[in-house]
Every structure is written in C-alpha cells, then in structure tokens.
Amino acid sequence: MISSIGMILVGLTGGIATGKSTVAGMFKECGATVIDADALAREVVQPGKPAWREIVSIFGKTALNPDRTLNRPVLGAKVFGHPAKLRRLERIIHPRVAREQIRLTKQAARNDPKAVVIYDVPLLFEAGIDTRVDTTIVVTADRETQVVRLKQRNGLSRAEALRRITSQMPLAEKRRRADHTVDGRLPRLQLKQQIRSLYQSLRAST
Ligand SMILES: CC(C)(COP(=O)(O)OP(=O)(O)OC[C@H]1O[C@@H](n2cnc3c(N)ncnc32)[C@H](O)[C@@H]1O)[C@@H](O)C(=O)NCCC(=O)NCCS
Numbered sequence: 267m268i269s270s271i272g273m274i275l276v277g278l279t280g281g282i283a284t285g286k287s288t289v290a291g292m293f294k295e296c297g298a299t300v301i302d303a304d305a306l307a308r309e310v311v312q313p314g315k316p317a318w319r320e321i322v323s324i325f326g327k328t329a330l331n332p333d334r335t336l337n338r339p340v341l342g343a344k345v346f347g348h349p350a351k352l353r354r355l356e357r358i359i360h361p362r363v364a365r366e367q368i369r370l371t372k373q374a375a376r377n378d379p380k381a382v383v384i385y386d387v388p389l390l391f392e393a394g395i396d397t398r399v400d401t402t403i404v405v406t407a408d409r410e411t412q413v414v415r416l417k418q419r420n421g422l423s424r425a426e427a428l429r430r431i432t433s434q435m436p437l438a439e440k441r442r443r444a445d446h447t448v449d450g451r452l453p454r455l456q457l458k459q460q461i462r463s464l465y466q467s468l469r470a471s472t
C-alpha cells in the first residue's frame with residue numbers, strides 16, 4: 267500500500283463531464299474524504315499568488331478579468347487545442363496542486379486512520395498520478411453524452427467541447443488502465459448503489 271498506515275488513497279478520474287464530481291459527491295455521502303484537484307487548481311491561481319504571477323507573465327493581462335482573477339474561458343481558449351501552451355500552464359499549476367493534495371491526504375489520515383480518501387483528478391493517468399495512489403476508478407460515458415453535458419452545463423459549442431475532450435487521454439485507454447470502472451450514464455439511484463458497495467469494499471481493505 268502506497269499511503270501510510272491503514273488509510274486508502276483512491277484516484278478517481280474519467281473524461282470531462284463523465285460524472286466524476288457526481289460520483290465523488292456520492293463517495294462523500296458514504297463517509298469518504300474527497301480532495302478535488304480542479305478546486306485546488308483554482309485556489310493556487312488566486313490573484314497575487316506565485317502561480318497567478320507566472321501565468322500573467324506568460325499569457326499576458328488579456329487572460330485576466332477586470333477584478334484580476336483569471337479569465338478562465340479566455341485562458342481555456344488559449345490552451346485547449348494548443349498542446350505546448352497547455353503544458354506550460356500545467357507546469358505552473360500541477361506541482362502546487364500535488365503539494366496541497368499530499369498535505370490534505372496526511373491531514374485526513376491523522377483524523378481517521380481508516381480513512382477512504384478519494385482524489386478526484388481529471389489527469390490521473392496523463393500526469394502519472396496513478397503511480398502514487400493505492401487504487402484507481404474511472405467514470406465513463408460515451409462521447410455524445412460528454413458533448414451534450416458540456417453544451418448544457420458549460421455553454422460550450424460542439425467544437426469547443428470536442429477540443430477539450432481530445433485534450434485528454436482517450437477514455438478507452440483510461441478504462442484499460444483503471445482498477446475499477448463506473449458507468450457515469452447510469453440513473454443516479456443505481457449509480458449511488460454501486461458507489462455505496464464500492465465504498466464498503468474500499469473501507470474494508472483499509
Ligand atoms: C484552462 C483552465 C483555466 C480552464 O478553466 P475552466 O474553468 O474552463 O475549466 P476547469 O478548470 O473547471 O476544468 C474543467 C475540466 O477541463 C478538463 N481539463 C482541465 N485542465 C485540463 C488539462 N490540463 N488537460 C486536459 N483537460 C483538462 C478537466 O476534465 C476538468 O475537469 C483550467 O482548466 C486550467 O487551469 N487547467 C490547467 C490546470 C489543470 O491541469 N487542471 C486539471 C486538474 S490539476
């Protein structure tokens with residue numbers, strides 16, 4: 267086991283809009299501690315923080331809102347579909363997110379030595395984070411479901427949605443690599459039952 271004494275660290279991933287956050291929320295209701303990489307990635311780029319300063323120096327002030335926060339749609343348009351720029355942004359953000367995740371995981375283990383810690387991280391495999399968790403879960407959905415959800419939830423056009431989807435490792439590859447697969451298209455009630463039984467077996471393995 268990679269994590270310290272008893273606790274289990276679970277990497278939860280999937281494609282964009284497959285239902286990772288929904289599944290993470292269900293694990294939380296079961297009693298798990300959830301760490302959300304997207305939320306940490308937002309925290310480390312707050313105005314004035316070192317990552318924010320680096321981003322402004324590379325991407326310019328056009329990537330900012332009038333209140334100096336990052337203009338996420340503008341930055342998204344600059345990096346998705348432009349792999350070299352996306353890598354530059356990741357090199358600024360990822361090490362800081364990793365530090366926070368490790369700190370929060372240790373804190374969870376101190377609070378409950380048998381904790382089930384769910385690390386919800388879109389780039390689990392792409393960024394090699396799978397090597398530092400105990401087990402992995404991938405949430406899947408077909409591409410059309412992802413596109414429809416991105417149009418509805420984020421107001422993206424079909425082309426924008428596809429640019430984001432193709433910035434990530436193909437879902438089929440993630441499925442091959444994962445220890446557990448969850449179908450993010452299931453009705454919520456059925457999904458919840460599956461997550462509850464997965465939680466119980468994870469908890470029993472701590
Ligand atoms: C480009 C940014 C500003 C766009 O922000 P926006 O609010 O539109 O998206 P948000 O951050 O909520 O991410 C939504 C989804 O996009 C996908 N996504 C985000 N970053 C990446 C990436 N580097 N590669 C592939 N997909 C990504 C994920 O599925 C994520 O769940 C933002 O995504 C970002 O800063 N990305 C780089 C940091 C990163 O890699 N974050 C992922 C978790 S560490």
Ligand SMILES: Nc1ncnc2c1ncn2[C@@H]1O[C@H](COP(=O)(O)OP(=O)(O)OP(=O)(O)O)[C@@H](O)[C@H]1O
Nearest residue numbers: 281282283284285286287288415419450451452454
């Ligand atoms: N089982 C489901 N049935 C119907 N709709 C769902 C289901 N799961 C999630 N959704 C909807 O799909 C959208 C994406 O879900 P969610 O935010 O959980 O995905 P995500 O994988 O965390 O997305 P992102 O990669 O953008 O962070 C949301 O609008 C959510 O309400």
